[in-house]
Amino acid sequence: MLVGIPKEIKNHEYRIGMTPAGVRELVAAGHQVLIEHNGGAAIGLTDAMYEAAGASIVDTAQEVFSRAELIVKVKEPQPIECRMLSPGQVLFTYLHLAPDPEQARLLIESQAIAIAYETVTDSHHGLPLLAPMSEVAGRMAIQAGAHCLEKAQGGLGMLLGGVPGVAPAKVVVIGGGVVGTNAARMALGLGADVTILDRSLTRLKELDALYGPALKTLYSTTETLEQEVTAADLVIGAVLIPGAAAPKLVTRAMLGRMKKGAVLVDVAIDQGGCFETSRATTHQQPTYVEEGVIHYCVANMPGGVARTSTFALTNATLPYVLALASKGYRQALQDDVHFRNGLNIHRGQVTHQAVARALGYGYVPAAEVI
Incomplete structure (x- = not known):
């Protein structure tokens, strides 16, 4: 199969869909790979490295899209990229369709097959292709939050860990999944002073066993959420419902009771955000202020550490790319129900129930279309 890797064009997005090592594996399996010129140059992955791995370098994204049978990306396709897709072409990338009706419409109109990293599942009820970026984003959330707490950034002027004789910052993490666990670990x-809230007692017991009394765990109710958020210096939003829009857990009313100069980091922003006042920002302009509270809502947070993220992502996606290239998408998805859960759009039909519900489209089960 001919696999195409275009250069990412989202604001300050320097990741690329595959490392040279991944390309080498594809070529060894008998496939051809097209890489857009300088696709990985910003993170030290040069055209020469890709050529040494067996890829062919092309000058434009248009050439990648017009020739490749399978397009492998990182971020959701921008409108110009959606319009380059052709009927029956397979797109494998993060999509995050629930809060993005324009992208969904364009993908439906393209008649392409769109498989989303973030809804592929595994036998442990996990999200194996979302997990590596969730790990990165969870750890980055604390770095970003600590920076925003500095007075020069508009924050309270607090050092996250304090110093002897001075109390540390109070960090509240909403959600005990991959993002939340990594954020808590870094904090x-x-x-x-870290508290994590979740609605799964099983997960809270696991976190308690893992971190002991150093980490406070609370069952998440409206009351505990209000109490913890309004007392916090830094709040991390780490809530995820696969494929669906994130629930708005922190209201503007709660925000009005928070400390002026406190910080919110909404890692759920790709799915619409879990704070009522959230709106997507970029690495170029990462923050804004609502009710005196700093909001950091960068939609491609792992892009800030693009080299680490690219290697982590390729490690996770490579077996799936190989399956798509070697078997074709129909057989690859028929063979693996968990992989099939990644199919969001198939030739104009919405094939993921949470996406269809969020956007008001009719739902057609993936098993029926392949």
């Missing part, structure tokens, strides 16, 4: 490592 604890920096010496912060």
